[in-house]
Amino acid sequence: MIRILALLPLSIAVIFGGFFLWGLNPDRDPNEVPSVLIAQPAPAFELDPVVGLHTPGLSRSDLVGTETAVVMNVFASWCVPCRAEHAVLTSLAEKDGIRLFGINYKDKPEDAIRWLAELGNPYERIGSDLSGRAGIEWGISGVPETFIINTDGTVLFRHVGPIVGEGAIGKFREALLQAGALPSGGL
Amino acid sequence: MLRLLILLVALVLPFASAAVEPDEILSDPVLEARAREVSKGLRCVVCLNQDIDSSNAGVARDLRLLVRERIVAGDSNDEALTFIQARYGDYVLLKPPYNAKTYVLWLAPPAMLLIALGVGLATLLGRRKTPKLRGLNVTEEHEVKQFIERQKKGDNK
Known part of the structure; x- marks a missing residue:
């Protein structure tokens, strides 16, 4: 009994040390809000097209029942990181052949049109979310955010923030590969 | 002011x-x-x-x-x-x-308090218990006797 008690300080130190190690891990992002959507059906929403843009609007039914998993990106012309991410998404859509859908979040239609004219429009469909209500349905905390949705309509992956830099792009590609959203097999 | x-x-x-x-x-x-x-x-x-x-x-x-x-x-x-x-x-x-994911969060503070009280109580009780005296065995008894006798002789000198 006494011997077990003698080990108590050591075990307490080990437990606390474990927590400190976990807390000090530089890869851990304390601002990360866990998503409830992963492995859940995509939320119901229905958005009109951006007024004046010749890209059709977006609703849940467009994301469900597709042949491959699809990507849904929330963007806005006023969002600077979206600009940085745009080239990555364009390349994935044009070179790798992913199916890319967009939600234009709280954006003025004329700004969105100008932005897409300048940078190119890789989106198959774009829904205009003027009120931000569809954003709440998706549980987003800001823009950009990107989701991968499986053919049966379940959400497989969520990326918060821009997909830029080797780490983020690598992780996203891996998720696309696992979801089978890369028709070319990722090569 | x-x-x-x-x-x-x-x-x-x-x-x-x-x-x-x-x-x-x-x-x-x-x-x-x-x-x-x-x-x-x-x-x-x-x-x-x-x-x-x-x-x-x-x-x-x-x-x-x-x-x-x-x-x-x-x-x-x-x-x-x-x-x-x-x-x-x-x-x-x-x-x-309060659900399966947050049991640790909710239960750890009272559990830690209980453990602390338990350890404290056990320590206090352990201290109060007086250690049982062990009597001397025959050889020790004999040694003590000899020692005392030698001391007495020494005093007489």
Whole structure:
């Protein structure tokens, strides 16, 4: 009994040390809000097209029942990181052949049109979310955010923030590969 | 002195006010009060340690409007909370719910207190117990006897 008690300080130190190690891990992002959507059906929403843009609007039914998993990106012309991410998404859509859908979040239609004219429009469909209500349905905390949705309509992956830099792009590609959203097999 | 106090209070007051904007406030004060109460339990998902009532973030404003919309539509406070929880998860509640994921969070403090009290009590009881005296055996008895006798002889010298 006494011997077990003698080990108590050591075990307490080990437990606390474990927590400190976990807390000090530089890869851990304390601002990360866990998503409830992963492995859940995509939320119901229905958005009109951006007024004046010749890209059709977006609703849940467009994301469900597709042949491959699809990507849904929330963007806005006023969002600077979206600009940085745009080239990555364009390349994935044009070179790798992913199916890319967009939600234009709280954006003025004329700004969105100008932005897409300048940078190119890789989106198959774009829904205009003027009120931000569809954003709440998706549980987003800001823009950009990107989701991968499986053919049966379940959400497989969520990326918060821009997909830029080797780490983020690598992780996203891996998720696309696992979801089978890369028709070319990722090569 | 009083003037200084009034000035200080006046300076501090703006910090106490919420980020709720005038156009959001419901005309019915009862419903508005309920909306405020619900908002106090909701975390702003951008600025994490603020409730949505005191946050100026865009999403916080959207959530405030949504809470009011649900309440006007006839939701109870709990229903409005559940509606938002379904979209943003347990994380959006400032008071974490009691479920399988949060057992450690809720149970660890009382458990640690109980362990501490238990260890303390055991230590105190252990100290109070006087150690049982062991008598001397025959050889020890003999040695002591010899020692005393030798001492006595020494004294006589």
